[in-house]
Amino acid sequence: MSGLSAELLERMRERAPGYDRENRFFDEDLAELRAAGYLRPRSLLESVRDQRLLAAFAPATALAVNMHLVVVGIARTLAERGDDSLEWVLADAEAGELFAFGNSEPGNDLVMWDSLTTAERVETPVAGYAFTGTKIFTSLAPAWTRLIVFGKQTDGPDGPRLVHGILTRDDPGVTTLDDWDTLGMRATQSRTTRLDGAVVPDARIVRFLPVGPNADPFIFALFANFLLLIGAVYAGIADRALELAAEAAHRRTSLKNGGAPYSADPDIRWRVADAALALDALAPQLETLARDVDEQADRGARWFRELTGAKHRATETARHVVDQAMRVAGGGGYRSSSELARLQRDVLAGIYHPSDTESVHATVAQNLLGPLP
Known part of the structure; x- marks a missing residue:
């Protein structure tokens, strides 16, 4: 590693x-x-x-x-x-620069296909694009040195189009709020970022893309890396939850069964096995897709279906595994000081990352049935 x-x-x-x-x-x-x-x-x-x-x-x-x-x-x-x-x-x-994501916006359920942030062409103080808008869930907020953002340009003969660029920490017009107080994933400090005419010079503009879905290689690269790495994080949470479930099953004893450990209880054994069976399916899917991205395999129109499906399966499976672990651990797992309680809070964040459940099902349905008439 x-x-x-x-x-x-x-x-x-x-x-x-x-x-x-x-x-x-x-x-x-x-x-x-x-x-x-x-x-x-x-x-x-x-x-x-x-x-x-x-x-x-x-x-x-x-x-x-x-x-x-x-x-x-x-x-x-x-x-x-x-x-x-x-x-x-x-x-x-x-060279040691730390990159962060400044794409999510409040009220934008089109995610990467449109933007509520404006991108306006400017020639001074440098030639580039001035971004104005609000970005949320900016993880690494206290420490990033490079922030990838996008916005919509409506002025000029090229509009409307989406402009993607990378800001630096020293660029004027960037404000990070101290507003991160959430149920879980607290150490990420994914604070709100406000852009007020923050200028990205032409040299740091990375893409001009049309509004709406498109198959540009930049978009493919973004989805492939984001979705599979998100899936990997939640699979890791599930790995630890399963370990804690097994430990709890061996540690807890049953007065009803004469002091035998819960690891001998058929219902507890079923729960642990059920969690493991679900979790075992994640590595082949996540790793096969990651290897195929690396090796430039041609999955054609199935790529987005399978990438979004992998993220969906990983986050939903992780929630299931953590839930089973909480049941195996008993009341001790409900204490706020327990590691399982923290994992239960952290794993919930998986439902908020793109692509959400509705979007995933729409993507799969379109791949199988075609677009809506």
């Missing part, structure tokens, strides 16, 4: 409860991951495996780091296909 020693992972597991309790950013984890070379570019398959392992020890840390790995992964996926337009992103990542 990429720098994830057993000692490092255990230190992060020890820090995770404190980050959660104090609603604090994972500064120490980030420093250690950076020093270990974890933020450097690598294959999607390696990243999926690494992130699943990391999430089993520090879920919120893994989720936040995902956003950096996604942006770097987009550049890597494009480069592997002969598109060198984002090679400078790979160079920045190698």
